[in-house]
Amino acid sequence: MPKQRPSPSPAGSRAATPGRAIVDHGFIAMRAKLLEVAAFLDRVERHAAADDFRCAALRSAAALLVDGRPERARRILEQLSDPTTAPAPAARGQSAVGAWRPEPRRQT
C-alpha cells in the first residue's frame, strides 16, 4: 500500500491518537505470538523438519520484521505468494498451503 488514502471523515473519525493505548492493548498478545513463532521454529528443528519449504519461507518472512522498513504485512504476504503470472494447466491439489514453491523440474 504505497499511497495513503484519506478516510471518509479523517478529521472527525478519530479522537486523540491512541498510540500508547495501542501498545498497552496489543503488546502482551504480540509477545505471545512472537514466542509461538520462535517455539515453532525450535520444534521443527528438534523434529528434523526445519528444511520443509514452508518453514524456510517462515524464516525468510520473519527477517522482514526487523529490516526497519514499513508495510511489513504487505511485504510478507507478497514474499509468500506465487510470483508467476500464467494460469496453471491444472490444480496441484485443491488447497493452498500458505507458502509458494516452484514446480519441481521434470527429468528429461
Add this chain to the structure above:
Amino acid sequence: MRYIEPHGHMVSRTTDDYQAMVTAGCVAVCEPAFWAGFDRGSVAGFRDYFRQLTEYEPARAAKFLLPHFSWLCLNPKEAEDLALARDVLALIPEFLDRPNVLGIGEIGLNRNTRHELAVLEQHVELAVRHDQLILVHTPHLEDKLKGTRLILDLLASHRGVQPGRVIVDHVEEHTIRLVLDRGFWAGITLYPDSKSSPPRAVDMLEVCGGERIWLNSACDWGVSDPLAVPKTALELRRRGHDPAFVDAVLYRNPHRFLSQCPRFSVGDGKPVRFLRSKNLA
C-alpha cells in the same frame, strides 16, 4: 449498533448463531453460494442447494427477524469439471428472479487454473447478460496475489462489467490497493487464522480509507466467527474512531453496494417476508 453481514454461509451455521448475530445488531445477512466441503456430483445437487439458498434458509433466518439474501454460482473449487459447470450455469437463470437473490457469486479462482478462469469468464458473461451484481472470491494464501491479478484483468477486459457493481472479496494488505485503484469494491474477510484479523482490518481501513470497503465474517463450516464483524467495531472504537465511521463501514457501505439490487432491504425488527417453500411446515 447496527451492521450488515454481507458474506455468511449460514446453511452451515446453527440457529444459535442467528440469535447471536441479531442480538449483536445484524439487520441483514447475505449468503454467497459456496463449496460444500466436497464436490457435488450432479447438477441436481446444485438445484437442491439453490433451493436451500432461496427458499429454506431465508425462512430459517426469518424466524429471527433477519432478512436473508443469497448469491448464486458454481464455486471455483468445483470448476475443474467443465461439463458440470456448463450445466450448472444453464440452471442459474431459473433462480435469478427469486425474491432474495442479489446476483452472481461468489465466483472467482481457487488454484488459478485455466479451467477455473474459463468458468469465471462464463459466470461474468452470465452476470452481465442478466444485469446482475457480482461477488468475487479471491484465492487463498499463496495463490491470492496471482489470482487477484488474473481476476482483475479478466473483469477489466469485459466491456459489460461496471466496477462499481463488483465486490472483490477476501482482500489483504497485498491486494486491497489493486482492487480499489481499479474502481471495484473490496471486501475484508475476518478469519481467526487466515485472511484478516480485526486489528489488521482496521489497519487497512486507516491506511486506505473507508470508501468502497466492507467487512464480513464469511462464517462457514470451518474455523470462523459469525460475530467477527461486530467484534471489529470494538477494535475501531478502541482505536478512537467515532460511531459515525463505525456505522459507515459496518452498515452504510454494504447498504450502498447491495442497494444496487432493488430486492435488497434491511430488517426493522418486524416479521420478515420470505418465499415459503412447499417443503416447509
